[in-house]
Amino acid sequence: MGANRRSRSDSGPQQAVQPAGILTDEDIIAYANQYDLIVPFDPENAKYASYELHASANAQILIYHGEVTAHAPLPPVDSELVIEPGATVRIDTAESIRLPDNVMANIIGLGQLYACGVTVANTYVDPGSRGPIYLAVTNLGRRTIRIPVGEPIGRAQFHLLGRAVRTAHPGPVYRRSIQLRVNGEEASPNPASTEPRDDGSREVPVIDAAAATQLAARQEALDHRLTLLKLALYSMAGAWLGLLWAIAPASGNTMLRVINGDGIPDIAKLAVGLTVPGLITLCFRDVRNSLAHLLSRRRSSA
Numbered sequence: 001m002g003a004n005r006r007s008r009s010d011s012g013p014q015q016a017v018q019p020a021g022i023l024t025d026e027d028i029i030a031y032a033n034q035y036d037l038i039v040p041f042d043p044e045n046a047k048y049a050s051y052e053l054h055a056s057a058n059a060q061i062l063i064y065h066g067e068v069t070a071h072a073p074l075p076p077v078d079s080e081l082v083i084e085p086g087a088t089v090r091i092d093t094a095e096s097i098r099l100p101d102n103v104m105a106n107i108i109g110l111g112q113l114y115a116c117g118v119t120v121a122n123t124y125v126d127p128g129s130r131g132p133i134y135l136a137v138t139n140l141g142r143r144t145i146r147i148p149v150g151e152p153i154g155r156a157q158f159h160l161l162g163r164a165v166r167t168a169h170p171g172p173v174y175r176r177s178i179q180l181r182v183n184g185e186e187a188s189p190n191p192a193s194t195e196p197r198d199d200g201s202r203e204v205p206v207i208d209a210a211a212a213t214q215l216a217a218r219q220e221a222l223d224h225r226l227t228l229l230k231l232a233l234y235s236m237a238g239a240w241l242g243l244l245w246a247i248a249p250a251s252g253n254t255m256l257r258v259i260n261g262d263g264i265p266d267i268a269k270l271a272v273g274l275t276v277p278g279l280i281t282l283c284f285r286d287v288r289n290s291l292a293h294l295l296s297r298r299r300s301s302a
Contacts, residue, residue: 023103023158024049031103031158038156039096050155053093053107055081056132057149062088069180080146083118083139091153092132101127101164106157109135113153117141120154127161128168170289224297227290234287238277243270 023031025046031037038051045052059081060071074081074089083089099105104127109120121136135154139145147153264272281287 020160020162022049023160027160028158031100035100036098037100037103037158039098041095047155050108050157051095052152053095053133053135053154053156055147055149055151055153056092056094057081058092058132060090062090076149077146079149081149083137083145083147085139085142085144088136088138090134090136091147092134093154094132094150096130096132097125097156098130099125099127099158099169101168102161103127104159104161106159107133107135107154108157109137109154110152113137116145118145125156126169127165128170170292224294227293231287231290231294234281234284235278238281239274242273242275242277 025048028037028046028051029043032041032043032046057076057079059074059076061074063070063072071090076082081089081091097105105125107123107125109122113120117140119138119140121138123133123135125133137147137153282291
């Protein structure tokens with residue numbers, strides 16, 4: 001896991017400790033304007049000392065068969081997320097959070113949901129994290145509940161740290177995916193029907209172990225392909241800029257001739273034009289994180 005983490009480049013002691021504490025509503029608005037702390041951002045949702053988060057249409061239901069847990073998509077029904085009794089659903093927030101390296105967040109479920117027989121697992125967001133977050137919602141009641149898409153489901157409380165952390169979260173691509181073994185009776189060989197019952201409710205679907213493993217492998221392969229595509233696009237962009245510099249026409253201006261490298265042999269100019277932009281792309285944090293991901297994957301497969 002260490003190879004996937006983003007570290008500060010300074011080799012000396014950490015920066016001096018600054019005043020720290022929980023961000024108020026005005027602080028949240030200021031950080032949102034300066035750092036894109038929350039996207040999309042609505043100042044009306046910054047209340048007291050937290051920011052209100054809302055349910056998106058992207059949700060996944062906990063499924064299992066035998067001793068394997070997994071998650072399957074749970075599409076909305078009439079713009080509502082339908083949660084059966086006993087079901088646990090992972091609901092992505094409509095908002096994405098982009099934390100600086102000196103800010104962390106606690107995500108807390110709304111108390112009104114607990115009053116309706118729904119428990120929401122509180123979670124946290126590491127400094128440097130980017131992207132949507134999710135809340136695990138479990139229906140503890142005996143009746144089906146429906147959460148409208150866009151309904152408030154939690155609050156984000158932001159903590160300003162005394163200084164930036166040495167190791168910040170590299171982003172959503174590197175989030176862990178946990179698969180647990182469970183005890184219990186074997187599920188029926190035939191998947192549970194998702195047809196409505198007489199009372200209008202639906203049974204929670206199940207999936208077999210092989211399908212769950214295959215789903216996780218496909219997700220990992222997709223993440224790997226996206227990382228390769230990202231690096232390829234960075235390399236192409238750098239090579240294109242280098243070629244434009246290498247074939248730039250000679251200029252009568254002395255300064256432009258120096259910039260264009262008119263005195264450099266063509267083959268050396270081409271080599272420099274292809275090499276230097278590639279090195280410059282390493283200054284981008286996203287490129288370094290992608291390379292670290294590829295190296296970690298190669299080491300784990302070796």
